[in-house]
Amino acid sequence: MIVGFIGGLLEGLDTLWDGLWRLPGVAFDPSSYSSFWDYLTDREGIDEVLSITVEHGKLVLTAMAFGVVIGLTLGILIHRVTTLRAPVLGLLGILLTLPSLALFAVFVPIVGIGDTGPIIALSMYALLPITRNTVTGLEEVDRAVVESAKGMGLSPMQRLVRVELPLAWPVILTGIRVSTLLATGIAAIAVLVGGTGLGVYIQEGLTRYPLPNSVEAIWIAVVFTVGLALTFDLCFALLRKFTTSKGLQS
Amino acid sequence: MIRLEAVSKTYPGTEVPAVEALDLEIPEGEILVLVGPSGCGKSTTLRLINRMIEPTGGRIIFDGEDVTSVNPDHLRRRIGYVIQQIGLFPHQTIAQNIATVPKLLGWDKQQIPRRVDELMDMVGLDPSLYRDRYPKELSGGQAQRVGVARALGADPAVLLMDEPFGAIDPITRDRLQNEFLRLQEELQKTIVFVTHDIDEAIKMGDRIAILRERSHIAQFDTPERILAFPVDDFVRDFIGDGSTLKGLVFERVRDLDLDDDYPVVHASDDRAMARQTLDASDERWLLVLDDEDRPVRWVNDGHLARTDVPLTELGPPVVATVAPQATLHDALEEMLLSNAGQACVVDGQGRFQGIVDIDTLAQVLRRLRASAKKHYDDLAATEGS
Numbered sequence: 001m002i003v004g005f006i007g008g009l010l011e012g013l014d015t016l017w018d019g020l021w022r023l024p025g026v027a028f029d030p031s032s033y034s035s036f037w038d039y040l041t042d043r044e045g046i047d048e049v050l051s052i053t054v055e056h057g058k059l060v061l062t063a064m065a066f067g068v069v070i071g072l073t074l075g076i077l078i079h080r081v082t083t084l085r086a087p088v089l090g091l092l093g094i095l096l097t098l099p100s101l102a103l104f105a106v107f108v109p110i111v112g113i114g115d116t117g118p119i120i121a122l123s124m125y126a127l128l129p130i131t132r133n134t135v136t137g138l139e140e141v142d143r144a145v146v147e148s149a150k151g152m153g154l155s156p157m158q159r160l161v162r163v164e165l166p167l168a169w170p171v172i173l174t175g176i177r178v179s180t181l182l183a184t185g186i187a188a189i190a191v192l193v194g195g196t197g198l199g200v201y202i203q204e205g206l207t208r209y210p211l212p213n214s215v216e217a218i219w220i221a222v223v224f225t226v227g228l229a230l231t232f233d234l235c236f237a238l239l240r241k242f243t244t245s246k247g248l249q250s
Numbered sequence: 251m252i253r254l255e256a257v258s259k260t261y262p263g264t265e266v267p268a269v270e271a272l273d274l275e276i277p278e279g280e281i282l283v284l285v286g287p288s289g290c291g292k293s294t295t296l297r298l299i300n301r302m303i304e305p306t307g308g309r310i311i312f313d314g315e316d317v318t319s320v321n322p323d324h325l326r327r328r329i330g331y332v333i334q335q336i337g338l339f340p341h342q343t344i345a346q347n348i349a350t351v352p353k354l355l356g357w358d359k360q361q362i363p364r365r366v367d368e369l370m371d372m373v374g375l376d377p378s379l380y381r382d383r384y385p386k387e388l389s390g391g392q393a394q395r396v397g398v399a400r401a402l403g404a405d406p407a408v409l410l411m412d413e414p415f416g417a418i419d420p421i422t423r424d425r426l427q428n429e430f431l432r433l434q435e436e437l438q439k440t441i442v443f444v445t446h447d448i449d450e451a452i453k454m455g456d457r458i459a460i461l462r463e464r465s466h467i468a469q470f471d472t473p474e475r476i477l478a479f480p481v482d483d484f485v486r487d488f489i490g491d492g493s494t495l496k497g498l499v500f501e502r503v504r505d506l507d508l509d510d511d512y513p514v515v516h517a518s519d520d521r522a523m524a525r526q527t528l529d530a531s532d533e534r535w536l537l538v539l540d541d542e543d544r545p546v547r548w549v550n551d552g553h554l555a556r557t558d559v560p561l562t563e564l565g566p567p568v569v570a571t572v573a574p575q576a577t578l579h580d581a582l583e584e585m586l587l588s589n590a591g592q593a594c595v596v597d598g599q600g601r602f603q604g605i606v607d608i609d610t611l612a613q614v615l616r617r618l619r620a621s622a623k624k625h626y627d628d629l630a631a632t633e634g635s
Contacts, residue, residue: 150326
């Protein structure tokens with residue numbers, strides 16, 4: 001049995017090595033680029049791909065809107081009520097371990113097919129990084145600053161809005177950024193439960209494989225998802241720059 | 251203005267109260283220093299006043315009003331608060347920091363920037379230079395100046411200061427203390443100041459409350475009287491050795507009964523007269539003054555025997571002089587420097603006024619101690635009757 005296991009492992013490594021060995025061949029072969037480009041411009045049309053990319057982005061941003069509202073609220077809550085901190089973060093951690101395809105599918109009987117299920121699922125994935133970073137950010141605020149704010153007569157709400165959240169903001173924003181990138185990748189599965197997004201090209205490519213242009217379709221999904229993620233990342237970098245006080249930037 | 255009536259604080263889960271039935275009347279327009287060893291509850295006591303810590307018993311009276319259960323945020327806006335860690339808002343400019351309380355109180359938008367500039371001038375920071383800077387660009391000393399300006403923002407009548415200069419290097423601390431005292435002369439705020447450093451307490455306090463464990467007041471009095479007459483061993487130990495010397499800081503040369511019949515001779519006088527003056531007095535040294543009455547030399551019997559040198563070049567030169575406004579501490583220092591063991595008091599023009607020596611100081615100390623003791627005896631007598 002052990003021999004069989006080791007044999008299987010070696011065979012697997014062999015296949016992996018084989019695949020890796022072929023990658024540079026594909027990467028440096030100009031014809032693979034031109035066929036990708038031809039497929040993109042002629043068969044699908046760049047406008048079509050871009051509009052599906054925008055759909056993908058909308059799906060992610062809608063989910064993030066829910067994730068941010070719920071995550072921030074949860075974060076502030078468990079920052080104040082320390083006894084809830086471990087259970088809530090533990091629960092959110094479990095959410096993140098759920099297989100994404102299963103989580104998407106679970107909502108189909110409840111909300112039907114379409115984008116609603118994916119939005120709920122993506123929001124759930126977004127919660128942990130946002131909530132955890134909100135708590136961490138609030139926790140890192142210098143106690144003396146909060147103490148002096150209290151001593152000057154800022155009410156608990158004023159302390160939160162005018163002092164604690166602005167100071168925790170860079171850390172919170174990092175959490176939102178991580179969540180967004182995570183969701184951008186996972187959102188490609190939405191198509192399997194009847195949603196939109198760049199997943200359609202993966203589905204199309206896999207269905208037709210190994211017919212001509214099937215690999216090109218898959219590459220469209222990969223390239224544009226990465227492009228979308230990089231765009232989000234850039235937006236966050238700019239957002240961080242313009243929403244963080246100069247007094248906090250080094 | 252502020253009165254604590256039987257205020258106590260017991261933290262949950264502890265048996266021994268941190269502050270036990272404290273009665274404290276805070277004198278208006280003065281600096282009251284709460285000082286004591288660590289763990290005596292002085293900081294807790296301070297924080298009970300603006301209810302940063304909620305008392306578990308007793309009442310806090312502010313301006314004749316019981317504030318033990320009013321909205322604590324509204325109470326705190328009427329009381330300036332300075333802490334050792336300063337706690338400036340790092341995301342706000344200096345001007346925004348200082349404007350915090352005026353903004354909370356809804357001051358007029360045009361009035362606030364003017365007030366900010368005024369406060370920055372007051373604490374010695376050039377508004378045009380520092381207004382738009384952020385706290386991270388300030389040194390520790392500058393940051394605490396802003397801390398004080400921010401606490402004075404809405405011109406509160408009361409200021410609570412929790413070891414405000416504790417984390418600042420000694421040279422800067424000394425300067426800030428002096429500046430703050432000068433500012434207080436103008437402002438006449440009611441200030442409660444917490445420190446663990448008895449020297450800072452003596453320097454800053456119009457009155458000092460020395461606290462022992464559970465915030466019991468061991469002695470409450472002016473620094474002069476505490477130094478002259480510590481009521482018990484606890485206070486004596488706490489103020490430490492050299493309290494007598496420290497007390498000399500509060501007495502000024504001009505208030506002394508100066509020994510003005512000290513034998514002097516003018517440079518223009520002849521030897522015979524000098525000898526006669528010296529012989530007629532009990533002193534061993536004769537002071538030589540110049541034509542404008544300024545002391546120049548000390549001469550003794552031996553010097554006078556030399557006739558080849560003029561009086562102004564005989565004997566050791568006068569090095570120890572003190573002005574009438576100098577403290578006895580300064581005078582003592584001068585005395586130790588002089589080789590005659592005494593210091594010449596001179597006025598603004600350098601003219602001789604008299605002599606202070608170690609006997610003068612000893613007399614002063616005896617008088618101080620006697621009057622402080624009498625004060626406490628009288629107090630005991632009125633309480634007894």
